[in-house]
Amino acid sequence: MGASGSVTEPRGHIAVIGAGIGGLGATLAMSRAGYRVTLIERDDTPLPNSVEAAFEWDRRGAPQVRHSHGYAARLHNILRSQFPDVLDELCKAGAVEHDLGAMLPDEVRRDIDELKVIAARRTTYEWVLRRAATRSPLVDLRVGVGVDGLLADTLSNAEVTHIIGVRLDDETSIEADAVIASTGPHSDLARWLEPHGVDIPEVVAKTGITYLTRFYRLQPGRSLPGGVLQTSSRRAGLSYSCVGADNGTFSITIAVESTDGELRRHLLAPGRFEAVCQMLPGIDTLTDEQDAYLASWAIGT
Numbered sequence: 489m490g491a492s493g494s495v496t497e498p499r500g501h502i503a504v505i506g507a508g509i510g511g512l513g514a515t516l517a518m519s520r521a522g523y524r525v526t527l528i529e530r531d532d533t534p535l536p537n538s539v540e541a542a543f544e545w546d547r548r549g550a551p552q553v554r555h556s557h558g559y560a561a562r563l564h565n566i567l568r569s570q571f572p573d574v575l576d577e578l579c580k581a582g583a584v585e586h587d588l589g590a591m592l593p594d595e596v597r598r599d600i601d602e603l604k605v606i607a608a609r610r611t612t613y614e615w616v617l618r619r620a621a622t623r624s625p626l627v628d629l630r631v632g633v634g635v636d637g638l639l640a641d642t643l644s645n646a647e648v649t650h651i652i653g654v655r656l657d658d659e660t661s662i663e664a665d666a667v668i669a670s671t672g673p674h675s676d677l678a679r680w681l682e683p684h685g686v687d688i689p690e691v692v693a694k695t696g697i698t699y700l701t702r703f704y705r706l707q708p709g710r711s712l713p714g715g716v717l718q719t720s721s722r723r724a725g726l727s728y729s730c731v732g733a734d735n736g737t738f739s740i741t742i743a744v745e746s747t748d749g750e751l752r753r754h755l756l757a758p759g760r761f762e763a764v765c766q767m768l769p770g771i772d773t774l775t776d777e778q779d780a781y782l783a784s785w786a787i788g789t
């Protein structure tokens with residue numbers, strides 16, 4: 489609403505491709521700056537009705553959502569200063585703020601403004617962010633439809649290619665003043681730009697590691713003795729870490745070399761993941777079923 493009470497016209501129309509972390513963040517920021525946003529997500533996933541339902545979310549377009557996620561302190565700073573309501577909702581949804589600065593010696597801490605991090609499952613963060621981003625009447629979320637190309641302005645003789653919208657895989661299109669592509673690690677952006685004369689050389693490198701992640705929930709009254717990050721270590725050809733999350737959950741990730749199929753198969757056999765964890769310093773007591781029970785697990789590369 490304007491100062492006179494009249495409805496303010498949107499400042500323009502933005503098409504955002506992908507409702508992962510980047511696309512949701514862009515949608516939140518642009519809609520709050522007064523732009524109309526059409527957010528297009530290929531996964532046919534309506535918003536789940538709770539944090540726990542979000543953990544079962546079908547997010548095949550972003551399979552990393554069920555891997556361990558730690559968040560840089562910068563995220564906390566941005567939420568606190570620009571989107572305090574989202575930080576508040578995240579905490580109400582069970583995320584935990586950890587003050588890493590408080591662990592530092594005084595002489596180092598003096599020069600650091602704020603060093604808090606958020607502990608939350610990636611699905612929890614995405615759920616809160618999607619609710620916050622799509623609440624605005626300026627935002628139109630379209631799920632279950634993918635973008636398969638970009639529209640370019642072919643009439644003007646501009647020296648630069650002017651993208652004016654997106655083509656969808658249901659054979660419709662959406663015109664927009666600007667397009668933000670946040671399509672994740674397997675983005676088609678370079679392929680979409682090519683027919684419009686824009687050549688973006690892409691270098692794709694495989695990490696060579698496979699992540700095996702399992703989530704657990706602490707029994708009531710228990711906490712992770714080491715705080716948000718229990719341990720992160722590399723021993724005997726494997727790296728492992730344990731990251732605290734929301735609502736008493738935590739995840740353990742063991743990263744193995746992708747070529748080591750034997751170790752991967754071994755870790756996937758029933759009970760073996762926990763047996764290996766019980767031999768790894770720092771996480772050796774965390775998978776004892778007396779204390780924590782399995783919530784879910786996932787694999788990714």
Ligand SMILES: Cc1cc2nc3c(=O)[nH]c(=O)nc-3n(C[C@H](O)[C@H](O)[C@H](O)COP(=O)(O)OP(=O)(O)OC[C@H]3O[C@@H](n4cnc5c(N)ncnc54)[C@H](O)[C@@H]3O)c2cc1C
Nearest residue numbers: 506508509510511529530549550552557558634635671672
């Ligand atoms: C195993 C693993 C662990 C990670 N751990 C961390 C961590 O601890 N901390 C951290 O900060 N980061 C971590 N990351 C990185 C983090 O997950 C990514 O940086 C982040 O998800 C990128 O966000 P995004 O929005 O660009 O893409 P994504 O979150 O991947 O979302 C892309 C979205 O675009 C949609 N999409 C794709 N193509 C189309 C299309 N044509 N039309 C419509 N929709 C489309 C997909 O369905 C998806 O929803 C990890 C990544 C991996 C793989």
